[in-house]
């Protein structure tokens with residue numbers, strides 16, 4: 051098989067944006083279509099933070115995307131930032147990822163997205179064949195101690211686009227400062243097109259994240275399928291300068307201060323062991339979880355995190371389960387044990403052992419999880435000083451877990467978005 055055939059026949063390689071860009075260059079005469087729109091989605095705000103933000107949008111052709119932004123609504127003094135990092139931009143024909151850095155905390159910015167269509171014929175043969183910008187000017191507000199403390203959590207959406215649209219409608223009504231997407235965005239993605247559809251342009255919800263910044267805690271399903279192995283092609287990592295070199299590969303964790311709340315994002319990874327023969331040894335959840343414990347210990351000491359009155363952690367798989375037959379995810383080697391109903395982790399004892407002592411010592415009041423597709427509240431009990439909320443989903447009982455600070459308390463409201471009701475409300479004191 052020669053290289054051209056290999057690219058043509060390998061759906062797996064479509065997961066890597068660098069490869070479609072190369073494939074595009076090699077097959078440009080056959081498939082390039084200049085009649086259609088270049089920018090084919092609204093922007094999505096990713097990785098809410100105090101001094102940076104990510105902006106992603108979909109394109110239909112080989113493109114070099116950019117964002118123009120300013121504190122002024124008319125964008126007259128706008129700065130322009132191109133996709134990709136240093137040295138070269140990330141031209142590709144799927145998703146433009148632009149990271150804005152050096153922003154002011156708790157500040158409103160206006161922005162516009164645009165892209166140049168690139169004809170790439172070779173290393174000395176390239177040109178801009180057209181430019182397009184979204185006429186709409188959008189806005190976002192950065193995080194920080196002075197930001198409004200108001201978050202919403204969705205989880206286990208599993209690319210069910212009708213209930214997802216319902217969640218987006220409710221979120222537009224609630225208007226949180228940020229949304230935490232707590233994993234299992236889809237069940238699998240073999241090609242980047244379905245991953246892109248799930249994250250950037252969900253049918254019926256275009257523009258859902260154009261002015262509401264999102265944070266991601268990946269779920270077990272978000273590692274499944276060839277495209278999901280390169281999730282960062284659609285949902286960018288945090289910038290390398292936002293984390294020390296030791297943590298460069300931990301681009302999905304976050305520690306964000308938003309008003310009186312410090313938010314910690316952790317990735318519980320797969321719900322099957324690395325040793326499970328079903329997965330052919332191609333997952334490395336164990337060292338990943340250990341590396342996150344080292345990151346977490348430092349993140350909790352960051353001044354803006356340590357000084358926050360409320361500390362809330364988010365991760366996909368629960369870190370506690372009161373049911374004796376719930377598989378804790380540490381049954382070596384194949385997740386099977388007659389004591390447990392399921393042959394995969396219902397909760398994550400390994401992560402709990404690694405992370406919750408650190409969170410408890412820091413005074414974490416609440417851990418918000420998902421994965422079980424059924425809402426549950428676990429009140430603090432005995433030595434477990436933190437509460438846990440397990441969100442529901444995806445079709446019958448999708449939840450929105452809303453948190454805000456009012457009168458010195460962290461108020462949590464759990465919405466059942468199918469029934470349109472409030473399931474429960476909680477109130478947490480300062481740590």
Ligand SMILES: [Fe+2]
Pocket residue numbers: 206208234269271421422423
């Ligand atoms: Fe799920």
Ligand SMILES: [Fe+2]
Pocket residue numbers: 233234269270271366420421422
């Ligand atoms: Fe899950």
